[in-house]
Amino acid sequence: MKTNKITLSLAVLILGGTTMLFSCKEDPNTIEESTTVQNSLEEQEVVTHVMTKEDQEKLTPQMVIDDLKAGNERFINQRATNRDHSEQVRKTKTGQYPKAIILSCVDSRVPVEDVFDQGIGDIFVGRVAGNFVNTDQLGSMEFATKIAGAKLVVIMGHENCGAVKGAIDKAELGNLTSLLQKIQPAVAAVEEPTEASQRTSKNAVFVDAVIEKNILLNLEETLVQSPVLAEMVENGEIKIVGANYDLSTGKVVFLNE
Template identity: 55%
Template sequence: MFTSVRPLLACAALLLLLVPGTAQAQAVTQTQATQAAMTPADALQMLQAGNERFVNGQMLPRNYQDQVEATATGQYPFAVVLGCIDSRVPPEIVFDQGIGDIFAPRIAGNFVNTDILGSMEFATAVAGSKLIVVLGHSSCGAVKGACDHVELGNLTHTLANIAPAIYAVTDVAGERSSKNASYVEAVTHENVAMTVQNILDRSPVIKDLVDKGEVMVVGAMYDVATGRVTFME
């Protein structure tokens, strides 16, 4: 489904340097040149490769102080990852990225509203990111709460944003509550898929970039038991 990263771009975009005295590669922050040269498919493969390193315990060493200094005068992230606030799913870590590599807006239930869409428009149309990922995850507390119609202060309004996914899931047997793991999983997947579509439907700016082939919007699921991210078709 996805094109291979071109060898030259792979070297430039990953920005790997050998640590003196070793054969070990060390990641260096994205630059304006590598971001500009990257395609949406390249950006996707960057995240896929990063998650593979994370799962296999082969994360790249990073000098965060160097990255702080490198990004002090500008940033060139190649992707936007919209995730849940769940503490088990920090995007920079699960994709093995460093300071200045990705934008990472987070909200319980990984849905979009006007503010998040505006942030995504800044990230893509202004800051040059090539990829938007909507990252759901297994055992999502927000989805479970929405399935159980939980009401609690402002959380009631937050969980209401997941309701369309609940209504859309009609083919799962058993109880329609958080007690039914299959139901929760189906709603979680549907919520990610609907959020991807909402981005395209509600942001003409992003839709135009997608139509031009300059940006890709994809959904993905993180398994909290394995650490693996699966990108949705």
């Protein structure tokens, strides 16, 4: 009888240990997926090339849009370019020939270069909460295009933007109060819903509408406030487009290309 009890206890201990071992194992599918991505990166040729003046001169605005779209697809599908950043740093120390300038929100969840799979020296990035244009941002865009040769200007907003939500709710805090007022025209321009109770940051549909309207209004404002950029658009030297980044998927949708 005692022997049976000991045997039973050992069996329980062994089974318990086995259960614990199985519970500590990683999901085979997760391991396989992670290994596949890692192997893919290791198999890629390491890119050391950086944008040159010759590269930049060959580009058209539409080619740059297509390049950013392709880069975003790589980002979404975990196929980012394998770059030697140290070598790119060395190669760009004497000059830069970016293909685009992108104005984005400051949101930490929108890493612009990563989102478009761009390397060192590929794009200019300007950032301000709410991605609106002002004199400083417009001057930066003029420098990037007229002087540095970039072929594309992108104004990019994003899903669930805190600055837009703050503007909708008329939040006030130090200098942030003045900043959020720059987004008020977009809030006012979205006519529906009309009920005040629905025009709040809790209404996701309304927030999305204001985010998109804010992008479009700033595209218009860019052309109005910058004769330099407007002339370049008229001459076909550059394009100015809007884009919206989905925090849930990593997808960038271009609005008016």
